Amino acid sequence: MKLTPRARFSTICIHAGQEPDPTTGAIITPIYQTSTYVQPELGHHKGYEYARTQNPTRAALEGNVAAIEGGRAGFAFASGMAAIGAIATMLESGDHVIVTDNTYGGTFRLFDKVLQRYGLEFSYVDTSDLGAIERAITPRTRLLFVETPTNPVMTITDLRAAASLAHAHDIRLAVDNTFASPSLQRPISFGADLVVHSTTKYLNGHSDSIGGIVVAERQNDIEWLGFVQNSAGAILSPFDSWLVLRGTKTMALRMQAHNRNGQEIAEYLARHPKVHKVYYPGLPDHPQHDLARRQMQGFGGMLAFEMGSLEAARTVLNGFRLMALAESLGGVETLVGHPATMTHASVPPERRAAIGITDGLVRISVGVEDVEDLLEDLEQALAGVA
Numbered sequence: 001m002k003l004t005p006r007a008r009f010s011t012i013c014i015h016a017g018q019e020p021d022p023t024t025g026a027i028i029t030p031i032y033q034t035s036t037y038v039q040p041e042l043g044h045h046k047g048y049e050y051a052r053t054q055n056p057t058r059a060a061l062e063g064n065v066a067a068i069e070g071g072r073a074g075f076a077f078a079s080g081m082a083a084i085g086a087i088a089t090m091l092e093s094g095d096h097v098i099v100t101d102n103t104y105g106g107t108f109r110l111f112d113k114v115l116q117r118y119g120l121e122f123s124y125v126d127t128s129d130l131g132a133i134e135r136a137i138t139p140r141t142r143l144l145f146v147e148t149p150t151n152p153v154m155t156i157t158d159l160r161a162a163a164s165l166a167h168a169h170d171i172r173l174a175v176d177n178t179f180a181s182p183s184l185q186r187p188i189s190f191g192a193d194l195v196v197h198s199t200t201k202y203l204n205g206h207s208d209s210i211g212g213i214v215v216a217e218r219q220n221d222i223e224w225l226g227f228v229q230n231s232a233g234a235i236l237s238p239f240d241s242w243l244v245l246r247g248t249k250t251m252a253l254r255m256q257a258h259n260r261n262g263q264e265i266a267e268y269l270a271r272h273p274k275v276h277k278v279y280y281p282g283l284p285d286h287p288q289h290d291l292a293r294r295q296m297q298g299f300g301g302m303l304a305f306e307m308g309s310l311e312a313a314r315t316v317l318n319g320f321r322l323m324a325l326a327e328s329l330g331g332v333e334t335l336v337g338h339p340a341t342m343t344h345a346s347v348p349p350e351r352r353a354a355i356g357i358t359d360g361l362v363r364i365s366v367g368v369e370d371v372e373d374l375l376e377d378l379e380q381a382l383a384g385v386a
Helices: 009-015 056-069 080-088 105-118 130-136 159-168 219-232 238-271 289-295 310-319 349-354 371-383
Strands: 073-077 096-100 121-125 141-147 172-176 194-198 212-216 277-279 302-306 335-337 361-365
Touching: 009 056, 009 238, 056 073, 056 212, 056 238, 073 080, 073 219, 080 105, 080 194, 080 212, 080 219, 096 105, 105 121, 121 130, 130 159, 141 159, 159 172, 212 219, 238 277, 238 302, 238 371, 310 361, 310 371
Parallel strands: 096 121, 096 141, 141 172, 172 194
Antiparallel strands: 073 212, 194 212, 277 302, 302 361, 335 361
C-alpha cells in the first residue's frame, strides 16, 4: 500500500503512515497497549524502547497527520493545549509572541495566566489586518500564533501574506488549524512553519477522544518537539491515537457534509428576523469572504450568531431539542454553546466585548445530521424568543 507522490487528499487520509500489520496482515493499525518493549540483547532493540518515547500506534497517527497537512513530521500530545504548550517551549524568557486577538479562551488562559509567569510577552492583535501584525513586531518577537478561522467570530487571516511578513522578520508562523481542518485548509502550503490541532475536533470527529498534534516543517523544530514530547511526557495514548486514525479515514467525507449543512444553516439564520448577525465565511457579507474562497476548500461547519441579549441567547440554547448544549466542536453531532460563559469564560469581559464575544452570541458546531432536522430544531428554538 505505497502512496505515490501524486496521491490525492482522501487517499492520503486513508493510507498515509499505515501499513498492514506485519504479523497478521490486519489492515487497521493495532492498538499497541504496552508500556515497554523486550530487547533481544543489550544495546539492541527493534526501534522501540519505552512507550513514552515511542509507540507504533502513535507513530502511525503522527505520520498520517503530517502527510495530511503536508508537513515533514507530527507529534501527538494528550490534548490540544498540551500541543500548544509544546510549541511554547521553543521560546525563551524575554521572547515576544503576537497572537490572534480572537483566539480560543484556553489558549489565552495558557498564555496570559501561565506562560507570562516565565517571562514571555504576548500581544493580541487582529491578524486579519497585516498592518496590525507589522506594528506589533518588536526586536524580541519570535512567534506569530494565528488562529483562522477564529473561535467563535470566524475572522480569517491571509496565511500567505502572514507567512511572508513573519519570515521577513525571522519570525516563525504557527497556525491553529482546528476550526478549518486540513480538509479545508493546509497552512504549510501557504508558508506556515508549524500547524497545531486539537485532534479532539474534526480530525477525530466522533466526540470520543481528547488529544492534540503539532505538525512541523523545519528540521530544528522537529528535533526539539521530539525531545520535548519525550522529556515532558504529555503523550497521546495508544487508544486515543487509534481513535483519531479511525477519524482521519472519514474526515474528507465528513467535512463535505459539515460544509453543506453549515452553509444552509448560516443562510437560514441570515434570513431570520430574530437573528441580528451571523458569523460565517461562506456568506457574501463576511468581511473576508473572498479571502476564504481563495484560501479554503469549503467554509466548514462552524458558525456563530448574535441574538442581541443574554436572555434571548439563553432562550434559544435552552430551547434546542436535537442540538446538544455542550463544550467542544467538530463531532458528527451538532453542538451548541455560549462562548461568553463556556469556551471564552477565562477571557476578561472587556476583551470579550472588544472582539465581538457578547452575552448574546451563540456558537454552533454543525454536525452531519439531515439538515432539515437541524433547521426544524432551529425554527422551534427561535420561536421561543420574544
